[in-house]
Amino acid sequence: MYNAAPYNATPYNQAPAATAYQPSWQLALEVSASTVQPSWPLRLAVIDTVQPSWQLALAVVDPALLLAARSHAWQYRARLDGVDITPLLAGPMSASGEAGLAAVARFSIRPQAGVVTPAQYVDAEVVLDYLWRSEDGAVEQFFPLFVGRVDTVDVDPATFKLTLTCSDRRNDILAAGGAALLPGSRWSVGVFDAKATPLQQQEDRISTLCADFDLLPDGAPALTDWQAKVTPDWSFGAAHYVDGSLSVNYAASTEVVQRVEIDFNFRFWRLRLRQTQVDFVFGGATQMAAYPIAPPSAALITEALEATGLALLDEPVFQRLTQQWYNLAGTWTGYEGWENMVLSARAYLARRFAQSVTEACKLVVECGDTGIDPRRVATLSGALEALFDASAWERDPALAPVLPRPWLATESLHDALDDPATGRAEYVNAILTLLHQALRTIRASQRLNRVTFKVPLNPLVNRTHTVYFNAAGVVAMGKVHAVEHVLDPERGEAVTEITLALSVPVLPAPVPSALAAPTPPAAPAITPAQRQAHRLWLGVHVGGLATSAPYADTMQGYICNIPSEITVGNMITSWGYGRMLAEAIYGNSNSPPYAITSSATPSTYVNGQIDNPNFVAANAYPWQFRVIAPEVEPDARDHLTSDVAATYRVTVPADLFTVTAP
């Protein structure tokens, strides 16, 4: 409160009256059902209309005319990013392609006067055409020789000529095309690098095919088998090829491969469930009455089974002590808790463990039954590991896979090969990949023979074709390996150089083998000795007797002692030993009489506990029920290497190829 005037006086320093004004306004809150259905119409922005169309060039050609004409009018045409630059062309133009590689083209232009920016040409789309005109001039047809883009531009400062080197888009299409572009090819993570570039992965796939991937002159992709066709696409003879252009080359012997040796390691986990059957028999009345000793309890046995560290496959089965047995033993034994005592028991223990296994595959692929030159050997290798967390599986019995109970088989097995990316299926894929790689390696090395010749420019022949050649003593028919078109207006020359790849086997053809993965080795079978070791027959070891064997840690079963005290009733103790013997009151032991309290007769009777005269404390065992689980033998536990070997025979095609000296 303020202490200064006017706040320290009425009315400011007075509390408000009880009837002070308290304004309020009543609210009317109504909840009613809504029938509104909100919606918001969409409006897509329509920005334009188009009507895409593409012109076709439908050419009906006469290949015979192309082959027959030794001289005819021709032109070449070059387009750069759709613009016809033919008037700028200067000098020869070449377009060449080798099987399995990008085609290359090279030509020069003399740009128009003014500032030149060579960099503007890099990556430009290039189309090179060959214009063929019939001898009567009535027909003109353009044929594509090359489609691609400019890679490099070289400038000649002396002449201001720009030389453009171009390549087609083979690698781009291959890298982007995926496995669908290469039907029949294989790829495996056990053989190739999964981190490789897409192009390299595609080349890896091609390495499993006896085929080439390249582009047609119009840019369309083509996968062509090496096998020459039965009917050639083109036939050339003396009338067709350019004199002096013929060359024949045989493969060097050092390049030939006759055998491929394959090393492949496949590592995986073998999951095992080893069962131990435990049987215990107490011995019945003999044990109970003679010594006497009480049978073990079910709880004691169960505790011992669990102490092995193995899993109980199910609840043990017990034969329990019945009233009949109890009475048979005599009431003076007086076992407390006899209802839980057991005369026999059966239980099944299981050990779950994993063993690492390596299948070491050594495969051989050969092109002949005999005569393999040991110097002509190539090698391939690979490795695969089936992914599986064996440690986690061993620790957790509920973790899949849960192996079935082996029952009489003693052991259940399961090889952890179910992972689709690294399991048995991928192993088969990897082996087949290597086998097909080997096949390509052998066949490629034996088709390095070449026949090369030139013909007047033929724009129709390409790397997918099979060509027959017969001239100058050389007869050959094989797949086109390379085509090079050269057009030189200054020299008036337009020629096509064709190179054939000819397969010539170096050994007699063997009987071919099917290229299939070898059968994996079976897991070693459990032996009778191992099965026997996993059957435990347990009995009773009685200690405290004079005849008891020395205690050993290897004892298993019910390990107990005769009682050190026995309960007696109305036992006469005043007689001497001899009298006791005669009266058969107390056994026939040679122990001294007990509790002679007086020499009076009649006898003194004792009721209660007396020392057992048969009990020898030095021979007493530590009372227990023990189960010693059998160890798994090293062969089933340690790393296992299984050898796999197989030999395959493959054939090498024999193309028509003869050279006859005149």
Added chain:
Amino acid sequence: MPTIGLYLDAAGTTPATLPLAFKQDKLGLDAPHQREFFAICMDGPAEFRAASNPGVDSIVLSITDADAGGGQPVSAIKLAFTQGGLAGAVGGDPLDFGPLFLDGPANAVGFWAEFDDSTGVLATDLNISIGFNALEISIP
């Protein structure tokens, strides 16, 4: 302006060179020339619908002849979505692409075209084209 282009691969790395070149030998000894193309819009985002009735009418690839009665007839060209489908296709018939075409290589539509000459005349005909009906472009 987004448009639909023709490419030689489904990834759209290689545009088809124009004119689309087909050839067949005069005697008809070679099999009809078959080529595969991929219709892709590489400069999206864009949606294409038939301008005649967007979303209802189909986008249709047709064969047209600028010089009907001369050179090659439209029936020399067959269109199909698969190479195997060419055998049952009728020469000159259009190809139905459905009511909607979306941009990007993921939505590329591949088709096959076949040229089978019946004239036996040595020549190159540049009057035949393939093309879509008028399409409305929308930006989604």
